[in-house]
Amino acid sequence: MSYTFTLDGKVIPFVDGQTIIQAASAAGVFIPHLCYHPEFKPHGSCKLCTVKVNGRHTASCTMRAAPGMVVESETEEINAERRALTQMLFVEGNHFCPSCEKSGNCQLQATAYHLGMMSAHYDHFFPNRAVDASHPEALLDFNRCILCSLCVRASRDVDGKNVFGLSGRGIKTHLIVNAKSGRLADTDFTLADKAAQVCPVGVILKKRQGFAVPIGERKYDKAPISQTAETTEGR
Amino acid sequence: MHAEAVAGVVDRVINRYRRDPTCMLQILREVQEACDWIPPEAIDRMQAMLGVPRTKIEGVAGFYSFIYTEPRGKYRVLFSDNITDRMQGNRALMERLCNNLWVERGKVSEDGLVSVGKTACTGLCDQGPGMLVNNYAIGGLSLERIDEIAELIRNKVPLADWPAAYFKIEDNIRRADILLNADFKPGEALLAARARAPSDGLNASNMRSWREGLPSGIGGPGATLDEIKRSGLRGRGGAGFTTGLKWEACRNAQLKAGHQRVVVCNADEGEPGTFKDRVLLSKCPDLVFEGMTVAAYAIGATRGFVYLRGEYRYLLDHLNAVLANRRRQNLLGKDICGLPGADFDIEIHVGAGAYVCGEESALIESLEGKRGTPRNRPPFPVTNGYLDQPTIVNNVETFAAAALIALNGGEWYAGIGTKQSAGTKIISVSGDCERPGIYEYPFGVSIRQVLEDCGATDTQAVQVSGPSGICVAEDEFDRIIGFEDIPTAGAFTIFNKSRDMFEVARNYVHFFQHESCGFCTPCRVGTSLLKNLMDKLHYGSGSPYDFAEIEKLNQLLQSMSHCGLGHTACNPVLDTIAKFRPAYDKRMMQQDFTPAFDLDRELSSARQMTGRDDAGAHLATEHGGQS
Ligand SMILES: Cc1cc2nc3c(=O)[nH]c(=O)nc-3n(C[C@H](O)[C@H](O)[C@H](O)COP(=O)(O)O)c2cc1C
Ligand code: SF4
Ligand code: SF4
Ligand code: FES
Numbered sequence: 001m002s003y004t005f006t007l008d009g010k011v012i013p014f015v016d017g018q019t020i021i022q023a024a025s026a027a028g029v030f031i032p033h034l035c036y037h038p039e040f041k042p043h044g045s046c047k048l049c050t051v052k053v054n055g056r057h058t059a060s061c062t063m064r065a066a067p068g069m070v071v072e073s074e075t076e077e078i079n080a081e082r083r084a085l086t087q088m089l090f091v092e093g094n095h096f097c098p099s100c101e102k103s104g105n106c107q108l109q110a111t112a113y114h115l116g117m118m119s120a121h122y123d124h125f126f127p128n129r130a131v132d133a134s135h136p137e138a139l140l141d142f143n144r145c146i147l148c149s150l151c152v153r154a155s156r157d158v159d160g161k162n163v164f165g166l167s168g169r170g171i172k173t174h175l176i177v178n179a180k181s182g183r184l185a186d187t188d189f190t191l192a193d194k195a196a197q198v199c200p201v202g203v204i205l206k207k208r209q210g211f212a213v214p215i216g217e218r219k220y221d222k223a224p225i226s227q228t229a230e231t232t233e234g235r
Numbered sequence: 236m237h238a239e240a241v242a243g244v245v246d247r248v249i250n251r252y253r254r255d256p257t258c259m260l261q262i263l264r265e266v267q268e269a270c271d272w273i274p275p276e277a278i279d280r281m282q283a284m285l286g287v288p289r290t291k292i293e294g295v296a297g298f299y300s301f302i303y304t305e306p307r308g309k310y311r312v313l314f315s316d317n318i319t320d321r322m323q324g325n326r327a328l329m330e331r332l333c334n335n336l337w338v339e340r341g342k343v344s345e346d347g348l349v350s351v352g353k354t355a356c357t358g359l360c361d362q363g364p365g366m367l368v369n370n371y372a373i374g375g376l377s378l379e380r381i382d383e384i385a386e387l388i389r390n391k392v393p394l395a396d397w398p399a400a401y402f403k404i405e406d407n408i409r410r411a412d413i414l415l416n417a418d419f420k421p422g423e424a425l426l427a428a429r430a431r432a433p434s435d436g437l438n439a440s441n442m443r444s445w446r447e448g449l450p451s452g453i454g455g456p457g458a459t460l461d462e463i464k465r466s467g468l469r470g471r472g473g474a475g476f477t478t479g480l481k482w483e484a485c486r487n488a489q490l491k492a493g494h495q496r497v498v499v500c501n502a503d504e505g506e507p508g509t510f511k512d513r514v515l516l517s518k519c520p521d522l523v524f525e526g527m528t529v530a531a532y533a534i535g536a537t538r539g540f541v542y543l544r545g546e547y548r549y550l551l552d553h554l555n556a557v558l559a560n561r562r563r564q565n566l567l568g569k570d571i572c573g574l575p576g577a578d579f580d581i582e583i584h585v586g587a588g589a590y591v592c593g594e595e596s597a598l599i600e601s602l603e604g605k606r607g608t609p610r611n612r613p614p615f616p617v618t619n620g621y622l623d624q625p626t627i628v629n630n631v632e633t634f635a636a637a638a639l640i641a642l643n644g645g646e647w648y649a650g651i652g653t654k655q656s657a658g659t660k661i662i663s664v665s666g667d668c669e670r671p672g673i674y675e676y677p678f679g680v681s682i683r684q685v686l687e688d689c690g691a692t693d694t695q696a697v698q699v700s701g702p703s704g705i706c707v708a709e710d711e712f713d714r715i716i717g718f719e720d721i722p723t724a725g726a727f728t729i730f731n732k733s734r735d736m737f738e739v740a741r742n743y744v745h746f747f748q749h750e751s752c753g754f755c756t757p758c759r760v761g762t763s764l765l766k767n768l769m770d771k772l773h774y775g776s777g778s779p780y781d782f783a784e785i786e787k788l789n790q791l792l793q794s795m796s797h798c799g800l801g802h803t804a805c806n807p808v809l810d811t812i813a814k815f816r817p818a819y820d821k822r823m824m825q826q827d828f829t830p831a832f833d834l835d836r837e838l839s840s841a842r843q844m845t846g847r848d849d850a851g852a853h854l855a856t857e858h859g860g861q862s
Contacts, residue, residue, distance in 0.1 A: 044611045045754050047795045057794040062611040084791055088760035122764055123831055147753070152290075165290025166606070167297030169589065171763045173753030176297075178290045180275055 005069035007051075012065075020060035020071060021049055030226040031073055032082055032111050034089075034200055035148035036061035040157065043149050046089075048082055048111065083115040091122045092171070094129070094143035095201075101210055102202025104218025108146060109201075110225035129174075134185035137207055144201045145175050151204060155195035163189045175203070238276040244269045245280040256285045257622070259295050259604030263302050264545075264587055268369075271311075272303040298606040298752075300354065300588030301370060301545050308343045308350040310388045315365040317356035317507045318742040319665050319728060325364040328381050329353065335385035349388050355590060355746055356507035357546045360665035360728070361407045361672045369394055370548045373401045402549060406514045407672030410688065412659045413651065414515070414522070414635050415675050421521045421564060424529055424641040425572050431458040455574075459533040460486065463637060465645025467657035472501055472593075472630035473700060473724035474799075478637065481627055485617040486534040488625035496536035497626040498527050498579075500634055501598060502543045505590035506701035507746060508726030511661040512631040514673045516543075516550055519635065520557045524581060526634030528566065529641040530627060531579040539581035540621070542598050545588050554583055590750035594798050595628040597752065608754045609798040632661055632725075652678035656717035664689045666697075666729035674727075676716070683712040685727060693731045696815070701726040702743035703803035706736075706810035736815035737822065740807045741769045747804040758801030761792045765805065771831045772822045780828040782812070782819070 004013050007024055014023035019042060021031050035046040044062035051060045052072040060073070072078065089095075089108060097103050129142040147166060155163040163184075167176045179186035189195070196204055215221070219228060248265045252258035259281075266277050278292050285292075296302045303311075314320070314329045329340065333351050338344040341352050359365030362374035368384075371394060380401070387397055408415055464479030485496060500523065504512040515523060527539050543551065558581055561567045571577040584602055586592050592601045596610035599621050620626020629637075636658055640648045649657045656678035662685060665671045669690030676685070686694055698706050699716070700723035707714060707721070714720050730739060748766040753759045765788050768781050789805035796802050812819055835854040842852050 042611070044797065045756070047756050047797070050795050059611075059797075064613075081791055081795055084787070085756050085795065088756055088764070092760045092763075123767065125763070146756075147759075162288035162290050165288070165294045167290075167294045168753065169298045169300075169606075170749060170751040170753040171759055173759065176290055176293055178288050180279065180289065 003065075003067040005065055005067065005071060007071045008074050012071075014065040018065050020051060020053070020063050020065050020069075023065045024060070024073075029073075031060050032114060032225075033061055034107055034111065034146060035150065037150055037198060040150065040153045040198075043153070046085070046146065046148055048085055050078065050081065052078065079115055083112075083117050084121075086112045086115060086117050087119075087121045089146050090117075090120045091124045092127070093145060094124075094126060100144070100202045101205055102144070104213075104215050104221045106202055106220070107200035107225065108144075110220035113220070114225050125171075132177075132184050134183040135189060135207075136185070137191045138184065138189065138196060139205045139207055140175075140177075140184055141203055141205065142175060145203045146201055147173055147175070148200060150198040150200065151175075151195045154198045155189075155193060158194035161188055161193065161195070163187045163193070163195055236270055236274065241270060241274055241276045242280045245277050245284070249281065249284050254284060256287050257602070257604040258584075259285070259287070259292065260299065260302075260587060260601060261584055261604075263292075263296055263299075264585060267302060271309055272306050275304075278304075294606055295604065298589065299545075299586075302587050306343060306347060308348055309391070310349040310394075311367075311369050312349065312351045312384075312388075313354040313357075313367045314352070315355075315357035315359060315363060315367070316353040316742075317360060317363075317746075318739050319360040319508065320356075320364040321738075321742065322666065322734070323364045325353075325376070328364060328376050328378065331378060331381050332385055335382065336388060348391070354546075354588065355505070355750065356509075358504055358510040358513050358544070359404065360508055360510060360663065362405055363665075367546060370545055371402060372404060372546060372549050374404055404513075404517070404549070405672075406518050408514065408518070408675075409664075409670055409672040410674040410676065412675040412677065413639060414632070414659060414661065415518065415673070417519065417522060417639060419519070419522055419525075419638070419642070421525060421561065422566050422572065424525045424638040425532065425566065427643075428459045428462075428529055428532055428641040429455045429572060429574060431455055431462065456486075456533050456535060459529060459641055462640055462645040463533065466636075466640045466648035467645075468633065468636055468640060468648065469656065469718060470630055471632035471636070471660070471724065473506070473703075473722065475718050475722050478629065478633055481617060481629070482530060482534050484615075485536075485625045485627045488618040490625065491623075494622075494624045495538055496531075496534050497621045497624050498530045498534070498536045498539040499595075499598065499602070499621065499626055499628040500527055500539070500541040500581075500631055501593060501595065501628050502541050502547070502631050503586055503590075503593035503598060504544055504547075504631075505593045505750075506703065506724050506726055507743070508663060508665055508698065508701045508728040509724055510663045510665075511673055511725045513547055513550070515631050515635055515661070516547070516554065520554055521561070522635045522638050523631055524558065524561060524634075525566070526636070526638035526641075527581060528571065528579055529637050530629070530634065532571075532577060534625075534627065536627075537578050537580075538621075539579060540602055541581060541583045542592070542602060543583055543585050544593075545586045548585055551583060551585060558583070589752070590746075591752045591798070591800055594800065597798070598628060599626065606752075608752050630724075653715075653717050653719065655719045660716055660723070661725055662716070662723070662727045663725045664727045664729070666727075667691060667694065667731035667734070668729050678717040679715050681713050681715050682707060682721075685716075686712065686729065689729070691729045691731070693733075694729055695732045695734060696730045696736060696739075698728040698730070698739070698807070699723050699726065701728070702746055702807045703799070704806070706739075706807060706814060708814040735818055736811045737772070737818040740811040741773060743807040744769045744804070747800065751800060751804075752798075755795075755797040755801065757791050757795040758797065758804065761788050761796075761801070762804050764788060765792075765808070767831065769808065772819065774831075774833060774836065775822060775824050776829045776831060776833060777819075777823050778828050779823065785809075785812070 033049040042061040044059045049060045132140040151164045343350045359374040364376045468478040469475040592607040597607040601607040616626045748762040
């Protein structure tokens with residue numbers, strides 16, 4: 001069966017089982033998101049995709065669409081809250097965009113631009129996170145991890161490998177890899193893995209590829225994240 | 236411990252848990268009880284025997300405060316650090332123990348013998364300050380007792396040989412009503428439920444589902460559910476959801492092939508200042524288990540769990556003995572009370588230091604042996620709970636009340652309390668009063684009455700329902716406990732006029748920051764930002780700007796967070812700002828913004844390293860003038 005709901009006044013069709021964000025993107029409407037990826041089970045952790053449904057806040061990536069819903073998304077109030085969330089992610093990790101290989105291809109950065117984030121606003125936490133350069137093909141720079149779990153889901157559900165996982169709790173939550181040594185080199189990770197493709201920020205990086213495409217000519221340099229068709233592709 | 240010995244321990248524990256990966260947290264906990272920590276070889280062995288990836292085991296181990304993947308000493312001492320413990324002087328005691336044992340707070344002693352740290356409220360507020368040693372609770376700490384404990388540790392006396400008096404936890408029941416006074420014999424409630432024949436009280440629409448649950452087609456379940464509905468019982472875990480509706484929804488949920496219905500008793504009791512479930516479990520475990528069995532009978536469940544918080548580990552062996560006894564009396568097991576098809580048993584799972592696991596969907600994740608992260612809802616546990624099966628989660632006190640309702644009928648129960656809040660409520664009273672302990676009242680009792688009964692004088696404020704509840708000031712003491720006014724899970728923490736309400740709020744903010752599960756951005760980062768702001772005020776660098784920031788964070792936490800923890804994390808701060816503003820004003824040396832960075836404070840580690848603390852080692856910091 002197909003039904004409709006409204007999103008910022010626009011009529012959005014959907015079919016049974018679709019979430020709000022799925023229906024919206026099928027209709028060409030962009031809702032900011034970081035932990036959602038159309039190919040994976042929704043997670044609902046970053047909360048960037050939060051919208052108001054009949055006046056109540058809810059994550060649009062996990063909320064099933066229902067007939068007649070009245071959804072607000074692009075309002076100043078909600079965008080201000082989303083902006084605060086991106087600022088939180090920026091201060092939680094160490095994001096030095098000008099020197100980052102992912103710059104211009106990074107969803108966090110592009111989303112911050114989309115939301116008009118002008119400064120980090122909060123005091124930086126400057127966490128101490130060591131880089132793992134042990135693997136011959138890939139590099140893990142934990143400084144930029146936003147704990148979206150996409151690599152975890154990709155490795156588990158697509159690659160069948162469980163290379164990645166989250167450990168710790170609260171602000172100490174962190175990414176781990178499947179090796180007693182804790183090093184990527186000692187896992188069965190390869191660049192052919194789906195998990196190698198999905199990181200929305202610059203944690204999982206291909207080695208010896210540095211700046212192959214110059215900054216200024218990269219994905220989100222050409223068109224803002226709201227207009228790139230596969231906004232969740234990552235690279 | 237040698238790798239082989241470790242493997243032996245792991246094998247024994249895993250086999251006892253039927254090699255079931257859903258018991259991962261229980262396995263980790265028991266391996267740790269034998270090995271003192273979780274060595275990497277133990278994870279190797281678990282990985283092989285359970286067939287789960289290492290990331291999963293390390294992810295679970297890393298989530299819980301009481302599971303250690305690094306050595307923490309043979310004796311692991313954790314001081315309870317709730318605000319009431321602080322008021323009772325826990326800080327000085329902790330320092331004394333550290334000095335006695337020559338160990339730094341939060342670190343392991345050089346010989347690997349002992350570690351000393353702090354933990355959230357251990358549920359001993361009426362007999363604090365409290366501590367846990369290898370997860371066994373000790374209350375009533377004093378300087379003298381601390382010195383004795385240091386001696387025992389230094390002499391490596393096994394915990395089992397420590398004076399039994401240390402581990403004696405009092406019930407401190409000061410006022411009892413229908414629950415705590417119940418003259419109850421095991422089995423009575425079940426027999427009463429069975430006797431309540433279906434003759435006319437049962438409506439046909441319910442027939443299908445209870446038949447589904449209890450294939451032999453007994454009439455009692457529907458009638459029992461009707462009594463629960465008639466009683467007006469609402470959940471005692473804080474949110475106050477109508478119990479009858481929850482049970483009915485679970486009973487009506489479709490069962491998939493191979494699935495069964497599940498009853499879960501939430502004994503996580505993590506809310507600082509709450510300890511009534513501890514007393515219920517210690518004083519009347521049969522009443523609680525019987526309530527669970529009544530629930531199982533009403534909804535057609537066959538499997539039950541008690542999720543017992545790690546801090547109450549000391550109750551485990553006793554509770555298991557009570558369960559064994561009930562099995563012997565045919566009050567658990569197959570064909571309970573001779574009812575064909577009435578099959579139900581209860582297993583106890585013990586938590587490991589994570590407040591968020593009290594949230595029902597996080598609790599279910601934890602029961603399944605995972606990280607305690609709250610699930611996305613819908614679907615709700617009543618349809619898709621434990622291992623995707625229809626599940627009810629209720630508080631300990633809710634089950635105790637349900638047993639009495641099954642025994643005496645819904646009407647009897649509805650006649651107690653107020654219109655919207657039937658029955659009694661058990662309140663855990665602590666803080667500044669003469670008689671801290673457990674008070675059971677019919678709903679509708681005023682704050683003032685409780686204060687009078689417990690001998691509180693010169694009271695400035697009461698924090699009702701713990702940090703996620705509300706802080707009431709003197710002009711509100713005529714308000715009542717009940718769903719129509721102040722609902723509560725049970726905590727009642729009293730502060731007299733000598734207390735600094737800012738420090739109370741700051742303690743609670745530290746609690747939330749520590750207990751955030753870390754899943755969602757607003758709570759994970761927001762509670763940390765909030766903690767930093769409160770610390771900034773504490774250090775005297777606060778300004779009106781910081782107030783505005785706190786209010787903004789509150790908004791964000793409330794609207795964007797994934798679960799109740801994030802939604803309520805700002806409550807204590809906002810309440811105290813609104814009601815005890817002078818406590819904040821006192822800290823605002825500046826009218827304009829001041830950065831949190833304080834050069835002199837940053838030099839403290841350098842001072843410690845060089846062993847200098849004279850005037851020359853300090854910078855005279857100038858406040859203000861930085862706008
Ligand atoms: C962060 C958080 C912690 C909670 N802790 C507990 C708890 O320790 N015990 C409890 O019974 N309910 C707790 N709850 C409420 C439960 O999620 C749930 O509502 C309750 O167990 C339902 O039982 P009831 O209907 O009998 O009250 C907590 C909720 C949240 C959001
Ligand atoms: S490494 Fe990347 S994909 Fe994985 S959790 Fe971190 S940010 Fe997400
Ligand atoms: S609100 Fe806090 S505790 Fe709840 S899911 Fe989010 S991070 Fe976890
Ligand atoms: S995209 Fe929906 S919560 Fe992250």
